[in-house]
């Protein structure tokens with residue numbers, strides 16, 4: 001891990017209460033970031049918000065030396081992040097946590113299932129899988145149409161299904177409704193999103209190998225607060241999401 005101070009290229013609102021920050025990083029730093037890892041952002045230098053916020057990596061562009069993260073505003077810290085502007089310097093620790101082990105598993109067709117703030121890390125994952133010749137099908141779920149982002153970007157990489165809870169776009173319901181309705185062919189799945197969604201996905205796909213990311217349940221992000229502890233599936237041990245995860249094998253931890 002490295003602590004860096006990097007310039008912001010842009011900050012943009014991309015959906016309801018959802019922002020994307022693009023930052024410029026040197027290629028040798030970007031090359032070390034794996035899909036599913038997160039960065040640890042100091043919210044604002046010199047302000048009352050000295051704590052860092054863990055935010056998952058949404059994209060890495062090695063040609064443009066660019067790192068992108070997407071976050072949802074849910075409190076004063078993330079509200080403070082929206083006040084940043086181009087050319088501001090931002091203090092980061094990268095890369096944090098363990099990502100998806102995409103080079104050590106054997107598969108041809110991956111199913112990606114994401115919900116809400118769990119969608120961003122799946123984009124860099126999808127891009128990385130396609131670059132390795134893996135076919136990708138994606139299911140993304142949101143509460144409502146105004147919260148949808150990156151549909152066009154995922155569509156460039158493979159087939160995409162969208163659900164909204166209120167039915168304002170795509171299929172009304174949950175990502176698991178697509179699993180039930182569609183005859184999907186895949187040999188491995190990767191999922192990220194709120195715990196109830198992950199639990200439902202894991203239960204429905206229990207006969208498939210897969211990885212889940214529990215990043216939504218992180219607090220401090222550095223192993224200090226114990227807010228992120230989960231039990232292993234056998235109930236005999238505990239794992240910290242921020243340092244042992246956020247990505248785990250689906251059958252490794254209890255949700």
Ligand code: FES
Pocket residue numbers: 217218219220221222223224225226227228229240241242243
């Ligand atoms: Fe604080 Fe993991 S988020 S210990």
